[in-house]
Amino acid sequence: MSTTTTASSNEAKLWGGGKSPFNVEYGKVMMWYFLMSDAFTFGAFLISYGTVRFSTNGWPDPNAVFRSFPFAPEGVHAPLVFVSIMTFILIISSVTMVLAVHAGHNMDKKGVVRNMILTIIGGIAFLSCQAWEWNHLFHEGAWWGANPFLNADGTASTTNFTNFFFTITGFHGFHVFSGVVINIIMLIMTLTNQFEKRGHYNMIEKAGLYWHFVDLVWVFVFTIFYLL
Amino acid sequence: MSQSHNAHADHGTNDGSAIAEIKKVTIILSVFTIIELMLGFWMIGMPAGALRLAIKGIIVILMMAKAFYIVAYFMHLKHEVKNLIMTIVVPLLLFVWFITAFLWDGSSFRNLRNTYDPHFKEQSTIKVAPKEEGHSEEHASGEKHEAPAEKH
Known part of the structure; x- marks a missing residue:
């Protein structure tokens, strides 16, 4: 690929069999295609949210809805604070995942184990935050089919807001949960020297792709639900 | 390998x-x-x-x-x-059209309803008295939750 003079003959060789034209292993290509289809699923959810919001005159103000914080006194309102902590938890766990993949490249088992444990802790912390937030909203009367929050302009709201919120964050949370399970399996496989025996840590890379995708989706969910 | x-x-x-x-x-x-x-x-x-x-x-x-x-x-x-990048990125370009078309459709639906559906228009201008800030006791909107209203 780097030589331009023999580009055509390289091209022929690239697709001539005997080697991967994408220069990655099969499982990783398939992980990419799975993530692409998953992106369309989340995209469909978020776009339908946008369509419904654009077709409605009023919409609840997220700063008036998501304003609670664990252990905060009753009257204290802290919009955006809790969700920003959740966002940073996910970003940091994504960074530790990259470090685990990097350690895997260097066949550094200890580094993989340490960073996978940190990533799993990050995932569990995120899920705990989300469980707290759902529980809190539920006790405020919000659930699928029930919306206690008024629109930002003081008019009556529909249940669209809570339906979309719980469906989309729930779907994302389920992805986080499966990511944590996958990461735990990867950790066990690392600890039992499965990857040392194979001679490579490609599985960590594939789990890493999934985990980064979960972080990527949260970037969109966080922005669209809490900021816009 | x-x-x-x-x-x-x-x-x-x-x-x-x-x-x-x-x-x-x-x-x-x-x-x-x-x-x-x-x-x-x-x-x-x-x-x-x-x-x-x-x-x-x-x-x-x-x-x-x-x-x-x-x-x-x-x-x-x-x-x-590059081939791998293209197989991932090019299909995602469909999102450009999805977002444009669906948001356009949503806002068009709102305009149509505001123009031709006086009831819809009126409903979205009536202000509602905010419910009092108490949360857990508020069963009005969620009778079907049988969860105990415990609250910290």
């Missing part, structure tokens, strides 16, 4: 630069998130208007930038073979 090792050799050779790249992207993602949050705090209580819309536009741009950094560097797509 040997193939995947070659692939690693392409971008895993110098350890220092890989770590430096991870650090750089971490800082970029954090800074963008902090800017988003600052804009979000700024928007609290701001009346609807051009300024609010502009801030929302900036937030969307930052969101796309963060997505780019995660996919390109954390998911390593930038360092893959």
Whole structure:
């Protein structure tokens, strides 16, 4: 690929069999295609949210809805604070995942184990935050089919807001949960020297792709639900 | 097997630069998130208007930038073979049309209803007295929850 003079003959060789034209292993290509289809699923959810919001005159103000914080006194309102902590938890766990993949490249088992444990802790912390937030909203009367929050302009709201919120964050949370399970399996496989025996840590890379995708989706969910 | 090792050799050779790249992207993602949050705090209580819309536009741009950094560097797509990048990115271009078409449709539906459905228009202008701030005792909207209304 780097030589331009023999580009055509390289091209022929690239697709001539005997080697991967994408220069990655099969499982990783398939992980990419799975993530692409998953992106369309989340995209469909978020776009339908946008369509419904654009077709409605009023919409609840997220700063008036998501304003609670664990252990905060009753009257204290802290919009955006809790969700920003959740966002940073996910970003940091994504960074530790990259470090685990990097350690895997260097066949550094200890580094993989340490960073996978940190990533799993990050995932569990995120899920705990989300469980707290759902529980809190539920006790405020919000659930699928029930919306206690008024629109930002003081008019009556529909249940669209809570339906979309719980469906989309729930779907994302389920992805986080499966990511944590996958990461735990990867950790066990690392600890039992499965990857040392194979001679490579490609599985960590594939789990890493999934985990980064979960972080990527949260970037969109966080922005669209809490900021816009 | 040997193939995947070659692939690693392409971008895993110098350890220092890989770590430096991870650090750089971490800082970029954090800074963008902090800017988003600052804009979000700024928007609290701001009346609807051009300024609010502009801030929302900036937030969307930052969101796309963060997505780019995660996919390109954390998911390593930038360092893959061009053919692989294209098979992932080109189908995602469909989103450009999806977003345009569906948001357009949504706002068109709102305009139609506001024009031709006086009931809809009227309903969306009636202000409702806010329910009192008490939360747990408020069963009016959620009778079907049989969960005990315990609250810390």
